[in-house]
Every structure is written in structure tokens, then in C-alpha cells.
Amino acid sequence: MRTVIPSPAWLLFALLFLARDLLAQPLPYESKATTLGVVNCANSLCHGSVTTWKGSNILQSEYVTWSRVDKHASKAYPVLLNERSQRIAKNLGLAQPAHQTKLCLDCHTHNPALGQRGERFKISDGVSCEACHGPAEGWIKSHVAPGATHADNLKAGLYPTSEPVAMAKLCLSCHFGNKDKFVTHKLMGAGHPRMSFELDTFSQTEPPHFVIDEDWQKRKRRWDGVRVWAIGQALAAQELIDVLLDPKRSRDGLFPELVVFDCHACHHPMSDVRWTPRQGTRPGAIRLNDANLLMLRQIVRRTFPDGDEKNFNDLVSTMHKAVAGEGGDALDAARKLRVGLDLTIEKLRTRDFTAADLRAMLEGLIDDGLAGQYTDYAGAEQATMAIGSVLNFLAKRGELPAVREANAALDRVHETVRDDEKYRPERFRAALADLRKTVRR
Numbered sequence: 001m002r003t004v005i006p007s008p009a010w011l012l013f014a015l016l017f018l019a020r021d022l023l024a025q026p027l028p029y030e031s032k033a034t035t036l037g038v039v040n041c042a043n044s045l046c047h048g049s050v051t052t053w054k055g056s057n058i059l060q061s062e063y064v065t066w067s068r069v070d071k072h073a074s075k076a077y078p079v080l081l082n083e084r085s086q087r088i089a090k091n092l093g094l095a096q097p098a099h100q101t102k103l104c105l106d107c108h109t110h111n112p113a114l115g116q117r118g119e120r121f122k123i124s125d126g127v128s129c130e131a132c133h134g135p136a137e138g139w140i141k142s143h144v145a146p147g148a149t150h151a152d153n154l155k156a157g158l159y160p161t162s163e164p165v166a167m168a169k170l171c172l173s174c175h176f177g178n179k180d181k182f183v184t185h186k187l188m189g190a191g192h193p194r195m196s197f198e199l200d201t202f203s204q205t206e207p208p209h210f211v212i213d214e215d216w217q218k219r220k221r222r223w224d225g226v227r228v229w230a231i232g233q234a235l236a237a238q239e240l241i242d243v244l245l246d247p248k249r250s251r252d253g254l255f256p257e258l259v260v261f262d263c264h265a266c267h268h269p270m271s272d273v274r275w276t277p278r279q280g281t282r283p284g285a286i287r288l289n290d291a292n293l294l295m296l297r298q299i300v301r302r303t304f305p306d307g308d309e310k311n312f313n314d315l316v317s318t319m320h321k322a323v324a325g326e327g328g329d330a331l332d333a334a335r336k337l338r339v340g341l342d343l344t345i346e347k348l349r350t351r352d353f354t355a356a357d358l359r360a361m362l363e364g365l366i367d368d369g370l371a372g373q374y375t376d377y378a379g380a381e382q383a384t385m386a387i388g389s390v391l392n393f394l395a396k397r398g399e400l401p402a403v404r405e406a407n408a409a410l411d412r413v414h415e416t417v418r419d420d421e422k423y424r425p426e427r428f429r430a431a432l433a434d435l436r437k438t439v440r441r
């Protein structure tokens, strides 16, 4: 009898299945459990202590951080009442004001169905604890029981924010959108701001209400910030591809949905001619927003063998060309790229990046910039955040020789992308060239 030896194709299938399974984790807003409300977490003996507790695993001051300095508390919901939101609602012809419209509430607060709201739930709490950690009905009691482990809490319905893929999915569900909630070009035309996101940068600026130390890693998992950053890039690229592949979201009447394209390909003064040849794009065509794919070039290069990097770049190129009407099948390339990104994410879950990897990625990002890959604002903006993250990882490992100089040079790069309307690719490149000098050993 022949023994069944798993073929590479079978393994690939199993891997994809595994990936899909892990990704199928319901997001907090999809949960059927009841949301209890922030007041249940805010007690000074729970998460509302003004000082951090010495003998405790966690800070206990999470509520204070969130309510005082986190925009999820102070701005996300209140902005729906401001003049800008009123204008957006009017321009869209909404039947109700923004703060009563599901479309807006789904991202600007935690908005469970009416039957899933506890007595003390308040819609005006904004992006609350339970918007990220999941409705607490199932775990509020057990998570404080003596001996309760993180695994027990997850089983009881706590959302796995400590798992990088789950975390990225959660943030992106509002900071880019997904199949259930989405900021279209129509919304932007009505006055909604452009969305930009980078997982590591945004996690730092939120600011965090947790400390990832040895104790955290013992209770939860080993944490590698680079890995989280890389997974964030891959998932963001997938979310964009998903819009392209979604027959509902990819169209806006006769036209394609413009949110997947580079905004500034259309929105910049005609006197400012800035197109330069790069990866499959052509002059005078709208371009896909490939900011995350540009970052992934570096990640793929350091994670897979040479042949795979070439395949990746070819697929991106094919997609750009097909979108610009230069032949080829854009959707086919998008589908293949999506599968490739699934595999990338699987690989990244256990990928350890060495200091040499980080240095090579940093130099690769800067060199791509100097070679004109980031002439589009979105690419330059994403590269700036990525470079900041990688510099920070190197500095933390004591592998950056001139930290002060590098930070000062990074500030100058930031300055060139601060205002998208004043972005000039040549100024960005000059600032990158200066930064390059500070990171060379």
C-alpha cells in the first residue's frame, strides 16, 4: 500500500486553511455577547487607578490613559457632533445627523445592536474598552478570578489583541475599513478626511495603556515589534486588494471606487508635474495606492528567497499595468498577490528579524526612496512611518550608532510629508539622502 506523504501542494492548502481559520476570529463588533459599558472597567481598584500598581501584572491605570489622552475616547465620538460632520451628513443627504447614523457610528464608537447593550452602555463612550477587547459579558467576572490565565480569558470571549494578526485586523477595520464598514470616495468627496494608518506608529501614538515587558510576554506571547509592523503592512495591502476583488465595493456607478487609488494621482496642481517611471506605472494614468506594497518589497526581500521577491514584484507590476490598461488581467494578478500575502503573513508569524535584517530593510527603504519609488505622497508618507519604526527598533537594540543625528534627520523627513498638499518629491528625496548618511556605519 502506498503511504500518503503530504505533497507541497497539500501543505500549502493546509497552511492556507490554517490562516483562514485564525483570521476568522470574530471582531468585537461581530460578537453576539452583550457590551456592558466603560463604567464597569473604570473603578479605581480595576482599570481606573491614577497611579500604576507595583505588585500587579497590568498597569491598572488603563482607563485613566484612555479617557485623558486617547483620541478614541476624547474625539472619536464627539467629532460626529461637530460642524464638519454636520456638513458631511448634509452633503450625503443622510436622513439623520451623523451621530445617529449607523455608517458613522460603526467606526466612531462601539455600536452593538440594541439587544446587545447592557444597562450602563453609553454610545457616547466612543471607541471604548469593549470596542477593542470585545463585549465583556462572557469574561468580566472570570477575568478577575484568582488564577485566571490569558488563555482562559480568550476562551471566555476576550478579543485576542495580543495576537498581531488579530490586532492588525481590529485596527484596520476602522482605520481602513472592511466588508462591513468603509469610507468610500463619495464619503471623502462629502468631506471625510483621507485615511492613513501604520500599525506600529499608530500603536505608539495612541498612546499605549500597556507595557510589553517580560511579564507580559510570559502571560501572553513573545512580542517582536518588527513582526507586528510587517504583518500590519501585509494585512493593509490585503484589505486594499479585497476592495478591488469585491464586486460591491470596487465600483461606484460607472466608475471604479477611487479609494483604492493614489489620491494625489488626481488631486494635485497641474503645474506640478511629478510622474517618474516606476514599477509598471505609466504617465497619465491613475495609479493604485501601492504604499503598503512598496514597504512589502523590503519585507519579502528579507523573508523569502530571491525568486519569490521577483514573483512579488512582477505581480505588483502586472497589476499596475493592467489597471492602466496596458494589457494583462488586474483581478487575476490581485488574486495571486492576495494568496502570496496570506503565505507572507503565515511566515511572518514566526519570523525573527535580526539586526542585519533591520539594517538591510532600512537601507532598502531609503534606497527605494532615493530611486524615486515614493514619488506618490501615500508611498512617501508610509515610508516615513516605516523608516521611523525600523530606526526605533534598531535604536532599542542598541544597533544604531548615531541615534541623535538619525532622529534629527528623521524629523526633517517627517517635515516633508507633514502636509500632503505641500509635498514635493524632490524635497523628500533630499531629506532621505541626509538620513542615509546617519545610518551608514
Ligand code: HEC
Residues within 6 Å of the ligand: 075, 079, 080, 084, 085, 086, 088, 089, 098, 101, 103, 104, 105, 106, 107, 108, 173, 174, 175, 176, 177, 178, 181, 182, 183, 187, 192, 193, 194, 195, 196
Ligand atoms: C471605516 C470607518 C469609518 C467610517 C465608516 C467613518 N469614519 Fe470618520 N474617521 C474614521 C477614522 C479612522 C478617522 C481618523 C482618521 C485619522 O486621523 O487617521 C476618521 C475621521 C473623521 C473626521 C475627522 C476627525 C478629526 O479629528 O478631525 C470626521 C469629521 C469624521 N471622521 C466624520 C465621519 C462621519 C460624519 C461619518 C459618517 C458619514 C464617518 N466619519 C464615517 C473612520 C471612519
Ligand code: HEC
Residues within 6 Å of the ligand: 038, 041, 047, 057, 058, 059, 062, 063, 064, 066, 067, 072, 127, 128, 129, 130, 131, 132, 133, 160, 161, 162, 163, 167, 209, 210, 211, 216
Ligand atoms: C483601540 C483599541 C483599544 C482600546 C479602545 C482599549 N484597549 Fe486595552 N489594549 C489594546 C491593545 C492592542 C493591547 C495590547 C495587547 C494585549 O495586551 O492584549 C491592550 C492591552 C490592555 C491590557 C493588558 C495589559 C497587560 O499587561 O496585559 C489591559 C488590562 C487593557 N488593555 C485594558 C483596557 C481598558 C480598561 C480599556 C478601556 C478603558 C482599554 N483597554 C481600551 C487595545 C485597546
Ligand code: HEC
Residues within 6 Å of the ligand: 071, 072, 075, 076, 079, 106, 107, 108, 109, 110, 127, 131, 132, 167, 170, 171, 172, 173, 174, 175, 199, 201, 202, 203, 205, 206
Ligand atoms: C471602532 C473603530 C476603531 C478601532 C477598532 C480602532 N480605532 Fe483608532 N481611531 C478611530 C477613530 C474614529 C479615530 C479618530 C479620532 C479623531 O477624531 O481624531 C481614531 C484615532 C486613532 C488615533 C489618533 C490618530 C490621530 O490622527 O491622532 C490612533 C493613534 C489610533 N486611532 C490607533 C488605533 C490602533 C493602534 C488601533 C488598534 C489597536 C485602533 N486605533 C483601533 C476608530 C478606531
Ligand code: HEC
Residues within 6 Å of the ligand: 185, 188, 189, 190, 191, 192, 193, 194, 195, 258, 259, 260, 261, 262, 263, 264, 265, 266, 267, 286
Ligand atoms: C481618478 C481620480 C481621483 C482619485 C484617485 C481620487 N479622487 Fe477625489 N475627486 C476626484 C474627482 C473627479 C472629484 C470631484 C471634483 C469636484 O467635485 O470638483 C473628487 C472629489 C474629492 C473631494 C471633494 C473635493 C471638492 O472640491 O468638493 C475630496 C475631499 C477628495 N476627492 C478626496 C480624495 C481622496 C482622499 C482620495 C484618495 C483616497 C481621492 N480623492 C482619490 C477624483 C479623484
